[in-house]
Amino acid sequence: MTGIVFDIDDTLYCRQDMLVRAAEIVLGVKIDDWARFITIFYEKSEINMSKLESGEVTTREINGWGYCETFKLMGLPYHEDDGVKSADAYLELQSHMKLSDAMVSILDNCKADPNIKLAILTAGESQHQWHKVEMLGLERWFTRADVVITGETPYTKPDVRLMRMLEKKLNLQPSDLWMIGDSYKHDISGAIEAGWHSLWINRRGLPSPELCPDIEVRNDKELEDALANRIL
Numbered sequence: 001m002t003g004i005v006f007d008i009d010d011t012l013y014c015r016q017d018m019l020v021r022a023a024e025i026v027l028g029v030k031i032d033d034w035a036r037f038i039t040i041f042y043e044k045s046e047i048n049m050s051k052l053e054s055g056e057v058t059t060r061e062i063n064g065w066g067y068c069e070t071f072k073l074m075g076l077p078y079h080e081d082d083g084v085k086s087a088d089a090y091l092e093l094q095s096h097m098k099l100s101d102a103m104v105s106i107l108d109n110c111k112a113d114p115n116i117k118l119a120i121l122t123a124g125e126s127q128h129q130w131h132k133v134e135m136l137g138l139e140r141w142f143t144r145a146d147v148v149i150t151g152e153t154p155y156t157k158p159d160v161r162l163m164r165m166l167e168k169k170l171n172l173q174p175s176d177l178w179m180i181g182d183s184y185k186h187d188i189s190g191a192i193e194a195g196w197h198s199l200w201i202n203r204r205g206l207p208s209p210e211l212c213p214d215i216e217v218r219n220d221k222e223l224e225d226a227l228a229n230r231i232l
Contacts, residue, residue, distance in 0.1 A: 001115055001116075001117060001172060001176060002115060002116055002117070002172075002176055002177075002178065002231065003116075003117045003118075003119060003166070003170045003172045003176055003177040003178065004110055004116060004117070004118055004119075004177075004178045004180060004231070005118075005119045005120065005121050005166055005177060005178065005179050005180065005196075006118070006119075006120050006121075006180050006181070007120075007121060007122055007123075007179075007180065007181035007182060007183070007186075007187050008120060008122040008129065008132055008133075008136075008138075009122065009123075009124075009132075009182070010182035010183075010201070010203060011180060011181050011182045011187075011201055012099060012103060012120075012136065012138070013097055013098070013099055013100070013103070013132075013136060014100075014203065014220075015094070015097075016034070016038050016203065016204075017034075018090055018093040018094060018097065019037075019038065019041060019090055020034050020037055020038065021093060022086045022087075022089035022090035022092075022093055023037070023067060023070075023071070023076075023086045023089075025086075025089050026082050026085045026086045026089055027071070027076060027077070027078060027082060027086075029076065029077075031074075031076070033074075035204060036074065037070060037074060038204065039204070040069070040070045040073050040074065041066050041067070041070045044065070044066040044069045044070060045062060045063070045066045048062045048065070049062075049123065049156060050156055052124060052125055052151070053123065053124065053125065053150050053151045053156050054151075055125060055151070058125070059087075059124065059125055059128045060084060060087045060088070060091070061084075061087075063083075063086070063087035063090060064083035064084035064086070064087040065083060066083075067082070067083040067084075067086040067087060068080070068082070068083035071083070094132075094135070095135065097135060097136065098136065099136055099137075100220045102220035102221050102223070102224045103220050103223075105224060106220070106223060106224050106227060107140075107141040108141075109227070109228070110141070110227075111140075111141045117146075117170045117172065118141055118142055118146065119142065119146040119147070119148070119166055119169065119170060120133075120138070120142050120146065120147040120148065121148045121150075121157075121162060121163075121166060121179070121181075121187075122147075122148070122149055122150070123149075123150045123151075123156065123157050123186060124149065124150065124151055125151040126149050126151040126152050129149045129151065130147075130149070133147060145169065146166075146169055146170065148162060148165060148166060148169070150162065153165070157183075157186035157187065157190055158185065158186050158187070158189050158190025158191075158193070159190065160190060160193050160194045162190065163177075163179075163190060163191065163194035163196060164194070174194055174195035174196050175195065175196075175197075177191075177196045177197065178191075178196065178197045178198065178199060178214075178231060179191035179196050179197070179198050179199070180198075180199045180201065180223070181198075181199075181200070181201065182200075182201045182202070182203055184200055184202075184206070184209055184213075187200070188200045188213045189209075189211070191213075192211055192213070197214045198213040198214055198215075199213060199214060199215040199216075199217065199223070199226065199227075199231075200213040200215070200216045200217070201217055201218070201219075201220075201223055202216055202217070202218055203218060203219065205218065214230075215230060
């Protein structure tokens with residue numbers, strides 16, 4: 001039996017283009033350097049992640065602040081309320097998000113395999129992440145009991161204790177488990193420390209770290225091929 005644990009954001013669906021499009025809508029400008037924008041925004045978002053998970057701040061607040069900090073560092077003209085406006089525009093875009101055809105195929109194949117157990121490990125506040133589960137229709141493949149949201153636990157990624165929780169839920173040993181995620185720091189490093197296998201969806205083409213994942217891919221199609229050839 002093999003367990004496959006997925007992250008949600010930028011793993012089961014890609015949110016990067018929505019984050020930038022929301023800013024372009026609010027500011028009324030075209031942002032050419034998407035890669036730099038996303039890098040700055042993600043770095044700023046990480047600063048307050050523990051407060052988000054504990055409920056001290058909301059997703060709207062952390063995203064609004066992250067947008068303003070990103071606008072400032074990129075030299076984009078903005079007003080103070082453009083941050084929360086962009087956060088709201090992003091949430092509106094998210095309300096129409098869906099899985100790629102490749103991701104649907106991946107999950108269908110995993111679900112059809114009797115030797116595969118599926119689960120989710122995602123960071124964020126509880127209500128916001130459950131909303132994503134519902135919007136993306138993830139209960140078609142994942143039971144609610146096998147969804148772990150860090151905002152419902154005392155821990156944050158990449159705390160190995162989250163991995164231990166999933167081992168108990170799935171009744172599997174570390175060597176039988178795979179973590180699939182987009183963040184090396186939050187998804188892959190924790191899996192490696194816990195003795196799991198790991199597959200990194202490196203959507204931004206970041207440099208490979210010293211401790212490499214078992215598999216590295218850049219997009220959903222490469223993920224589908226890798227799973228078919230190495231895991232399923």
